[in-house]
Amino acid sequence: MxxxxxxxxxxxxxxxxxxxxxxxxxxxxxxxxxxxPSDGGPRRDNAAGGPARGKLASGGPDRPARPPRNDGSGRPERGGRPDRGSGRSDGPPEKRLWTKGGAPARGDRDASAREPEEDRDPYGIRSVRAFHQAPEIPEGITPKMLDRIASNELKTLSKENAEGVALHLVMVSQLIESDPALAHQHAISAARRAGRIGVVRETLAITAYATEDYALALRELRTYRRISGSDDQxxxxxxxxxxxxxxxxxxxxxxxxxxxxxxxxxxxxxxxxxxxxxxxxxxxxxxxxxxxxxxxxxxxxxxxxxxxxxxxxxxxxxxxxxxxxxxxxxxxxxxxxxxxxxxxxxxxxxxEEVEFDDASFEDSDGVDGVAEKKGGNEGENGERVN
Missing domain, CATH: 1.25.40 (Serine Threonine Protein Phosphatase 5, Tetratricopeptide repeat)
Structure with a gap:
């Protein structure tokens, strides 16, 4: 290839x-x-037409930001159980980050400051919220051009939004080799519209990698892994x-x-x-x-x-x-x-090495005294491809 x-x-x-x-x-x-790389980057094992591992085409070597834990597992560290306070009455009450129901504690004005970063922005949406001018979609590009696996991931979106995201993903698959910078702009557009969809964040990571923005690629890959639960990237x-x-x-x-x-x-x-x-x-x-x-x-x-x-x-x-x-x-x-x-x-x-003996020459078809090699379909230098 x-x-x-x-x-x-x-x-x-x-x-x-x-x-x-x-x-x-x-x-x-x-x-x-x-x-x-000739394949434009990593791939997933999907069908052609959508974002992929290495090649943004098959949602599928030939397929994507979460802060890492201290143990290197890549899973977000939630900080353990919420602090419910000691119940002591000889001092000011200890502030609690969360109540039992999961809502911010009453009067806790510092809750947002104490909240882990991954909880404040669990899908890394802020990384794609800066001002962005969406690139145009050429005529002839339709949502149906996106592969089936990627399309299935978009079903949680409204029909109109899913179609818009699909158009940008199709453009990424078509541009990743020839114009990775423009492909990256399309990936950003898709992520701004569907930041909680795994294939979208994977696509953004791939285009960031292709444009050598490794910090963004790593952040988006962590987000993709958190959303999808997959280590394929x-x-x-x-x-x-x-x-x-x-x-x-x-x-x-x-x-x-x-x-x-x-x-x-x-x-x-x-x-x-x-x-x-x-x-x-x-x-x-x-x-x-x-x-x-x-x-x-x-x-x-x-x-x-x-x-x-x-x-x-x-x-x-x-x-x-x-x-x-x-x-x-x-x-x-x-x-x-x-x-x-x-x-x-x-x-x-x-x-394979072919050894000749006198009998083999006698049994040959007489073409320049060379015996016919066994196995048929020989390639150059003795390599045979079945």
Whole structure:
């Protein structure tokens, strides 16, 4: 799959989605946004036409601000049980933040000041409330162009508002590759109208990431995770920490979720992002270990394989193992081409050596004395794609 950014992606460490770009997704020692990923960013596993993980199209590597807890879990810290007071009568009554019914305590003028930030603005609405001029929607764009999964999330809105939000989301999916800045303006417009919808906040995070506003991306990704309860954008969160030049926090965030709870593509994306954070810290050996996962299998090309193989090659290159790096770069290209040609999510790639003996020449069809190889359908250099 070609890199639509015009960048060969050799040094691009940004997490990718289901259709990983050819020779891209490699972690770098710099910021995670060096060059544009061919998929436009992270994706969700949805259908084409709506906002996604990496690619704003399938609400679905090839799919999005809450303050983190001290334990790195990303869940908002509510501060425990409300203080009900000690009942002592030898002094002024202690102010209570909440009554039993959940309303502010009577006469507590300081309640709003003591209220946790995430409770005052639980959906991060303020981040999208500044003055904003909504971009125009071109003729021919209709709400029906939004994919079904994203459309379903908008059903809680009024019909008129849902249609307006859908139009902006469609524009994001169409512009994220060619004009990420304008796509970001459409995402802001959608968030101002539907700030409590998960796919909308995810979309805003993706466009912020694409425009290298990593602080906003991280904030919106936390909001998305709080709304949706999903960790599928954890790799982008890790990479956003890298973009903010906080590789230690990136590693801590990546370790805050059990890998086994993540889908396989997300596990791969997370490994790539964690490897990049290791490189940021100058830990090339550890970066290589981060990528040594079961999915690093050169005999099969999954949607995430090109990015993973390329990332592995990049780290080998950092270690001075140029010959090995070249092999993995070639494997990344082969996997990408196989996926492009086959159009399937999984392709088996075989590398085999053919030994000839005298009998094989006698049994051949007589074409230049070369025996027919077994298995049919051979590619160049002995690679066969089924």
């Amino acid at each position: 070609s890199d639509s950014s015009g960048n060969d992606g050799r040094r691009d460490s940004r997490p990718h989605g289901n259709r990983a770009p050819r020779s891209s997704g490699r972690p770098t020692g710099g910021r995670p946004g060096e060059g544009r 954890l790799p982008m969160m890790v990479d956003s920490e890298r973009g903010l030049e906080r590789p230690e926090r990136a590693l801590e965030l990546g370790r805050s979720v059990r890998r086994s709870t993540l889908s396989t593509p997300v596990q791969v994306e997370l490994a790539i992002a964690m490897s990049g954070a290791r490189l940021d810290l100058g830990q090339a050996e550890e970066a290589l270990v981060e990528l040594q996962i079961p999915q690093l299998d050169p005999t099969k090309a999954f949607s995430y394989s090109p990015a993973l193989f390329g990332a592995y090659g990049t780290v080998l290159e950092e270690l001075g193992r140029e010959e090995e790096a070249a092999i993995w770069f070639e494997r990344a290209d082969i996997a990408a081409e196989a996926l492009d040609d086959d159009g399937e999510a999984t392709v088996e790639v075989f590398e």
